[in-house]
Each structure stands twice: as C-alpha cells, then as structure tokens.
Amino acid sequence: MKISEVSEATGLSIDTLRFYEKIGLIDPPPRDAGGRRDYPEEVIGWIGFLDQLNATGMPQADRIRYAELRRQGAATYTERREMLQAHREVIRHKLRKMQDTLALMDRKVEIYETLEEEERSHV
Amino acid sequence: MKISEVSEATGLSIDTLRFYEKIGLIDPPPRDAGGRRDYPEEVIGWIGFLDQLNATGMPQADRIRYAELRRQGAATYTERREMLQAHREVIRHKLRKMQDTLALMDRKVEIYETLEEEERSHV
DNA sequence: GCTTGAGCTGGAGTGCACTCCAGCTCGTAA
DNA sequence: TTACGAGCTGGAGTGCACTCCAGCTCAAGC
Numbered sequence: 001m002k003i004s005e006v007s008e009a010t011g012l013s014i015d016t017l018r019f020y021e022k023i024g025l026i027d028p029p030p031r032d033a034g035g036r037r038d039y040p041e042e043v044i045g046w047i048g049f050l051d052q053l054n055a056t057g058m059p060q061a062d063r064i065r066y067a068e069l070r071r072q073g074a075a076t077y078t079e080r081r082e083m084l085q086a087h088r089e090v091i092r093h094k095l096r097k098m099q100d101t102l103a104l105m106d107r108k109v110e111i112y113e114t115l116e117e118e119e120r121s122h123v
Numbered sequence: 124m125k126i127s128e129v130s131e132a133t134g135l136s137i138d139t140l141r142f143y144e145k146i147g148l149i150d151p152p153p154r155d156a157g158g159r160r161d162y163p164e165e166v167i168g169w170i171g172f173l174d175q176l177n178a179t180g181m182p183q184a185d186r187i188r189y190a191e192l193r194r195q196g197a198a199t200y201t202e203r204r205e206m207l208q209a210h211r212e213v214i215r216h217k218l219r220k221m222q223d224t225l226a227l228m229d230r231k232v233e234i235y236e237t238l239e240e241e242e243r244s245h246v
Numbered sequence: 247g248c249t250t251g252a253g254c255t256g257g258a259g260t261g262c263a264c265t266c267c268a269g270c271t272c273g274t275a276a
Numbered sequence: 277t278t279a280c281g282a283g284c285t286g287g288a289g290t291g292c293a294c295t296c297c298a299g300c301t302c303a304a305g306c
Contacts (some may be wrong), residue, residue: 002252002253003252003253003254004253008163011126011293012244013294014252015294015295016293016294016295017253018254019293019294019295023293025143029161033302033303034253034301034302034303035253035254035300035301035302036252036254036256037252037253037254042245049227052220052223052224052227053224055217055220055221055224056220056224059292060292061292068124074238074242077235077238078235078239078240079243080235081155081231081232081235081239082234084228084231084232084260085228087230088225088226088228088229088232091224091225091228092225093223094221095177095180095218095221095225097175097178097213098178098179098217098218098221099218100175101175101178101214102211102214102218103174104172104175105208105210105211105214106211108204109204109207109208109211112200112201112203112204112207113204113299115200116200116201116204117304119197119200125282125283126282126283127282136264136265137282137283138264138266139263139264139265140267141284141285142263142264142265145264156272156273156281157271157272157273158271158272158282158283159272159282159284160285162286182262183262184262197295225296231302233261
C-alpha cells in the first residue's frame with residue numbers, strides 16, 4: 001500500500017504516518033524501486049489499534065513501549081499483557097468518571113430548561 | 124479562602140489557579156488588605172465542574188466560552204444548555220468507544236494468556 | 247524529453263495547557 | 277526588627293503530539 005492509501009484508510013495524515021514511523025510506533029515498511037514506502041496491509045489494523053489506545057488516553061511513550069515489545073515477539077507476551085491490563089483499569093476509571101459527568105450533564109440540562117421556562121414566564 | 128487552600132481542595136496547582144483566572148475560567152476573586160486573593164467557597168464547586176468538563180475532553184476554548192456565558196447570567200441559559208447538550212453527545216460517543224476498547228482489552232488479555240500458556244508448555 | 251504530481255528527507259514551527267522563574271511585597275512569629 | 281514564608285506580577289519555558297516547509301527525486305503521461 002502507498003502512504004496515501006494508508007492515510008486514506010486510517011484517517012492519519014501522511015505526515016503523521018511518517019512521524020509515527022520515526023518515533024517507533026509503526027515499523028519502517030519496505031520501499032519500492034523508487035524508494036517509496038510500500039506498507040503491508042496489516043498496518044491498517046495495527047494503526048486502528050494504536051488509535052484506540054490513543055483515544056482512550058494512553059500516552060505516546062506507552063504506545064511506543066508497546067510497539068517496541070511487539071517487535072520483540074513472543075518473549076514479551078507477559079509484559080504486553082500487563083500493559084493492557086493496566087490500561088484496562090485506566091479505561092474503567094475514565095468510564096466511571098464519564099458516566100458521572102454524563103449524568104451531571106443530564107441534570108444540568110434539565111435545570112437550564114426549568115430556568116429558561118421561568119425566564120419566559122415572568123416576562 | 125486563600126489560594127493555597129483552594130489548591131489543596133481542588134488538586135489544581137497555585138500556578139494553574141492563577142492561569143485559569145488569567146484566561147477567564149475563574150472569576151478574579153476579591154483581594155484581602157495585603158492584595159492577596161480571597162476566594163469564595165463556591166469556587167471549589169465551579170472548579171470541580173470545570174474539571175469534569177476537562178476530564179471528559181471539552182477543549183479549553185469551550186470551557187472559557189462557558190465561563191464567559193455564566194458570568195453574563197440569565198440571558199445565556201439557552202446557549203449554556205446547548206453547549207452542555209452538545210458536550211453530552213461527545214461524551215456518549217467517547218463512552219461507546221471506551222466500552223469497545225475495554226472489550227478489546229479483555230479479548231487481548233485472554234489471547235496473551237493463551238499465548239503465554241503455549242510458550243510455557245513447549246519448553 | 248519535459249512537465250506534473252506523489253513521495254522523500256531533515257528540520258523548523260505550532261497549539262494546547264500548563265509550569266517555572268526572578269524579583270517584588272506583605273503579615274506574622276521569634 | 278528582622279527573618280521567613282506565602283503570595284504577587286509579567287513573562288519565559290516546557291512537553292506533548294503533531295504539522296508544515298524547502299528542496300530534492302522519481303515515474304508516468306503528453
């Protein structure tokens with residue numbers, strides 16, 4: 001896959017793809033005859049996963065660490081599992097906070113509706 | 124309340140409190156005889172709310188906008204309600220993505236457990 | 247064979263959200 | 277009465293995560 005196709009498929013900009021490669025989040029892909037990156041299809045899934053880690057607040061440094069462990073293969077299964085378990089707890093915590101805030105938004109919206117009603121009534 | 128007390132109570136640093144005042148997230152509190160900030164107790168609740176907006180990903184600019192509307196009183200109820208409703212949708216969306224990622228973490232942890240088991244067995 | 251467009255590199259620049267610092271004042275305790 | 281600690285101001289600095297740029301190469305179509 002050409003870099004433009006990967007960009008299209010993942011929603012990451014071409015610059016971001018090269019940046020991710022530079023910092024070690026994406027393996028340097030093979031190059032074609034003209035020296036251009038030729039990504040394997042699998043990179044799409046990997047980027048999607050990185051994106052999920054990102055969207056749930058895993059810091060860059062941790063994602064880089066995970067990518068590094070992944071490159072090292074079977075010897076790092078345990079450490080990778082532990083990272084995911086730790087991140088799972090972070091997500092659970094955020095989830096609870098989000099749910100609380102969502103409930104608060106609901107209450108506040110109702111309060112504002114009442115206040116707007118009052119404003120309208122004592123014109 | 125002294126700035127150190129507010130810092131203590133909210134978990135924001137003293138620098139951040141002054142920074143929030145500068146950008147308009149917190150109303151400039153009255154000063155004591157010596158020119159030091161003397162915050163009303165209510166600021167704690169307001170900061171807690173700001174914190175929730177923050178933790179659920181509302182950008183600074185939007186929080187500033189909300190704070191500004193709040194200062195303008197009853198005339199801005201509708202706009203504030205609309206902001207909170209919009210943010211509620213953002214939260215709902217994030218919540219779904221988080222739940223998906225949580226489920227993925229669960230699956231991946233299981234996969235790693237299986238792989239670790241296999242590694243151990245064919246010593 | 248020349249133009250066009252995609253891709254390349256190394257490095258500089260950006261925006262957000264703080265965080266730190268120098269040098270000052272003020273109130274309290276020894 | 278002086279030493280100390282808390283707080284003050286304006287402005288510079290930081291870290292993260294990109295984003296942009298100049299100047300280059302290469303392949304393909306006219």
